[in-house]
Amino acid sequence: MNILVVRFRQMGDAILATALLNTLRHNFPEARIDFVLNESIAPLFSGHPSIDRILTFSDDERHRPLVYLKKVWSIVRHTRYDVIIDMRSTVNTMLFALLSPRTPYRIGVKKGYTALAFNHPVGHCGNSRSMVDYDTQFAQPLSKLRPIQPVHRFTLPITEEEKSAFGTYLQGQGIDLQKPVMLVNVTAKLAAKVWRQDRMVWVLRQFLQSFPHYQLIFNYAPGQEEADARQIYHELGSPAQVFIDVQARSSRQLAAMGHFMTLFFGNEGGARHIMHAMGCPTLAICAPGNSKTVWIPQDDVPAQGISPDDFATGEQLAQMSPGQQYDLITKEEVWRRLRDFTLQIT
Numbered sequence: 111m112n113i114l115v116v117r118f119r120q121m122g123d124a125i126l127a128t129a130l131l132n133t134l135r136h137n138f139p140e141a142r143i144d145f146v147l148n149e150s151i152a153p154l155f156s157g158h159p160s161i162d163r164i165l166t167f168s169d170d171e172r173h174r175p176l177v178y179l180k181k182v183w184s185i186v187r188h189t190r191y192d193v194i195i196d197m198r199s200t201v202n203t204m205l206f207a208l209l210s211p212r213t214p215y216r217i218g219v220k221k222g223y224t225a226l227a228f229n230h231p232v233g234h235c236g237n238s239r240s241m242v243d244y245d246t247q248f249a250q251p252l253s254k255l256r257p258i259q260p261v262h263r264f265t266l267p268i269t270e271e272e273k274s275a276f277g278t279y280l281q282g283q284g285i286d287l288q289k290p291v292m293l294v295n296v297t298a299k300l301a302a303k304v305w306r307q308d309r310m311v312w313v314l315r316q317f318l319q320s321f322p323h324y325q326l327i328f329n330y331a332p333g334q335e336e337a338d339a340r341q342i343y344h345e346l347g348s349p350a351q352v353f354i355d356v357q358a359r360s361s362r363q364l365a366a367m368g369h370f371m372t373l374f375f376g377n378e379g380g381a382r383h384i385m386h387a388m389g390c391p392t393l394a395i396c397a398p399g400n401s402k403t404v405w406i407p408q409d410d411v412p413a414q415g416i417s418p419d420d421f422a423t424g425e426q427l428a429q430m431s432p433g434q435q436y437d438l439i440t441k442e443e444v445w446r447r448l449r450d451f452t453l454q455i456t
Contacts, residue, residue: 295376
């Protein structure tokens with residue numbers, strides 16, 4: 111059986127989607143599973159045991175209609191797929207199913223314009239269940255073939271060699287791997303997903319005082335993220351516990367780093383998903399509108415979230431701006447939860 115899974119969008123979404131890939135591999139070990147995603151994030155998934163072939167699209171290909179159409183046509187004509195799963199089901203992505211009408215199982219999100227594309231529609235996720243639970247639902251139409259056992263664990267294929275190499279790098283930077291290390295997402299790519307910097311500084315100051323044996327690494331990308339991270343570092347007084355220049359140069363290196371992290375804390379995003387996939391406990395601050403129930407799945411890896419809906423009802427939040435919602439997340443409450451979470455896992 112040939113299965114095609116389409117999951118464009120950001121790195122975090124694709125990482126969570128590996129739970130679906132793992133579900134498909136577990137239930138159909140003999141199947142060939144192809145995975146379509148953005149070219150920029152493809153290296154992170156290279157060698158994944160639940161993926162036989164990665165098919166990528168560059169940003170240029172995705173935004174040139176004729177080039178995009180031709181490539182989609184080539185993919186579905188080169189391989190006769192028995193199953194096509196479109197996890198986004200946009201006007202663009204549903205072309206995979208539309209151009210492959212003989213595929214028996216065309217599975218996608220139920221929307222007003224997708225009826226012609228999919229013969230097995232799946233409802234929307236909503237805010238009451240995790241994205242991992244939702245993603246694995248895309249395999250349920252295949253229960254007509256055999257009973258489906260969902261796999262809720264999302265994973266990344268980092269090799270022992272990659273882990274060892276990054277461990278050597280960490281030691282060379284002065285990190286003591288015999289002591290606990292916390293990766294801190296002090297900033298984020300999108301300004302709308304960054305908790306107030308002054309409050310982050312206050313919480314980290316409390317952490318450094320209460321857990322002096324911990325070593326901290328700030329996670330950031332070049333540019334504005336790095337500038338913000340270094341500003342926080344200087345506001346903290348450039349403490350010896352914080353290793354500001356330790357960097358992962360790629361998403362795979364970040365995943366390899368996760369193997370050595372005791373704890374992740376900070377703004378929710380792709381880095382949190384990577385740490386979780388590598389088995390690192392995480393405590394994340396969720397931006398307004400980003401449900402922690404959806405984006406922080408629960409499995410055998412300890413994971414908690416703090417979000418505005420912890421402090422106000424949906425009706426109250428609807429009357430607030432994103433900034434006002436963020437302000438509901440107080441520094442005292444974040445510190446309390448971080449302190450308790452740290453004590454819980456160590």
